[in-house]
Amino acid sequence: MNEKRCILCNKPYNYKYVMFGRGCLDNLYDLLGFSKAPRIIWNKELYLCTRIAWKNHKFFLNKKKKYVLAQKYIALAYLNMMDYEALNNIKEKISKEINSISMFSKEIVDTIQFSLNEIYKLFNYTNKFNERLEEIKKINWKEVDKKVAEDFIKSMSFIFDVTKKASPVSYAVFYSMQYTFWQIVVVGGILAKMKLSARLLTHALPIFGKQPSDIIIEDEEIIKLILDNQKFKDRINQLIQKYGQNQETFIVDNSSPEEDIIIKFDGGDLLYALHNATMIVKAKKDKENKWSFEIEIIDTYDFTDFKDLEEYADNEDAIADIVSTLLNNFGVVSSEYGVIKTYNIKIKFKTKEGEF
Numbered sequence: 273m274n275e276k277r278c279i280l281c282n283k284p285y286n287y288k289y290v291m292f293g294r295g296c297l298d299n300l301y302d303l304l305g306f307s308k309a310p311r312i313i314w315n316k317e318l319y320l321c322t323r324i325a326w327k328n329h330k331f332f333l334n335k336k337k338k339y340v341l342a343q344k345y346i347a348l349a350y351l352n353m354m355d356y357e358a359l360n361n362i363k364e365k366i367s368k369e370i371n372s373i374s375m376f377s378k379e380i381v382d383t384i385q386f387s388l389n390e391i392y393k394l395f396n397y398t399n400k401f402n403e404r405l406e407e408i409k410k411i412n413w414k415e416v417d418k419k420v421a422e423d424f425i426k427s428m429s430f431i432f433d434v435t436k437k438a439s440p441v442s443y444a445v446f447y448s449m450q451y452t453f454w455q456i457v458v459v460g461g462i463l464a465k466m467k468l469s470a471r472l473l474t475h476a477l478p479i480f481g482k483q484p485s486d487i488i489i490e491d492e493e494i495i496k497l498i499l500d501n502q503k504f505k506d507r508i509n510q511l512i513q514k515y516g517q518n519q520e521t522f523i524v525d526n527s528s529p530e531e532d533i534i535i536k537f538d539g540g541d542l543l544y545a546l547h548n549a550t551m552i553v554k555a556k557k558d559k560e561n562k563w564s565f566e567i568e569i570i571d572t573y574d575f576t577d578f579k580d581l582e583e584y585a586d587n588e589d590a591i592a593d594i595v596s597t598l599l600n601n602f603g604v605v606s607s608e609y610g611v612i613k614t615y616n617i618k619i620k621f622k623t624k625e626g627e628f
């Protein structure tokens with residue numbers, strides 16, 4: 273005799289029902305808002321399916337259609353409880369399938385592949401995720417102990433499972449959890465003090481199915497961050513030494529040697545935001561014989577090219593350490609899911625000798 277397994281929780285059962293164990297069946301009555309079956313009803317599973325059919329104004333369905341309808345209806349109920357926008361398209365398709373079932377309908381078309389057990393597991397994942405999220409929201413990222421922060425972030429690693437990409441329903445749910453993670457945990461928490469990093473990551477998280485546009489940044493706050501940075505200052509002074517001797521103007525652009533255009537910042541917000549940036553400099557002497565500069569820092573926001581961050585991360589800084597290892601790996605997974613998207617950044621500003 274074949275062992276029967278509940279199509280919802282996948283646990284074995286040996287009752288007469290064809291789909292669900294007794295515990296799950298009881299829970300489904302509650303979950304779907306049906307009152308308990310009267311005692312006189314012998315097959316409470318079939319009765320549930322009939323109730324679902326009636327609720328959908330479908331009468332005289334044969335048994336097979338009732339069971340199929342019930343599965344789709346239960347799937348939809350679980351998906352509604354997850355409440356993710358990325359699931360809307362899937363929910364619409366399942367609703368259409370439900371509508372198309374009638375006593376006259378012939379074949380039942382499955383436009384979305386799923387199993388109830390898959391959806392049940394996804395529902396449990398989202399519950400676990402939401403619980404972790406509530407705990408993480410309470411963390412004060414400025415004062416948190418390094419080990420505690422690391423453990424918190426690690427406890428989220430189950431949402432960065434690449435194998436879940438293959439099925440459309442799992443993909444939408446894992447996409448949504450990752451999206452929420454980056455927005456709430458990273459932008460709103462870990463990176464809250466890192467203005468540029470938070471802004472660039474936010475821009476890399478467009479709504480489901482959209483592509484981010486390229487951006488040009490000209491805000492004072494971010495430009496000040498660069499002007500105050502020692503790597504930037506050193507670079508400009510090197511360029512003046514190399515190209516500015518006895519000159520009125522010079523240009524350092526893509527035709528210049530790599531070491532003069534590639535700029536790697538050594539810590540904090542700039543390091544985390546800009547991974548492989550190029551700096552184009554147009555320099556001109558003004559009337560007072562001082563250099564003035566038009567500068568463009570160009571980068572592609574891309575987590576796949578993020579590897580050497582660890583080399584630069586300042587180990588004294590708890591958050592940077594976590595950011596550089598765990599978040600890097602999560603970022604690569606989220607890029608594969610299309611949660612974090614790639615786009616081009618240009619930071620444009622003018623400055624003068626003595627202003628930085």
Ligand SMILES: [Zn+2]
Pocket residue numbers: 278279280281282283292293295296297
């Ligand atoms: Zn079960």
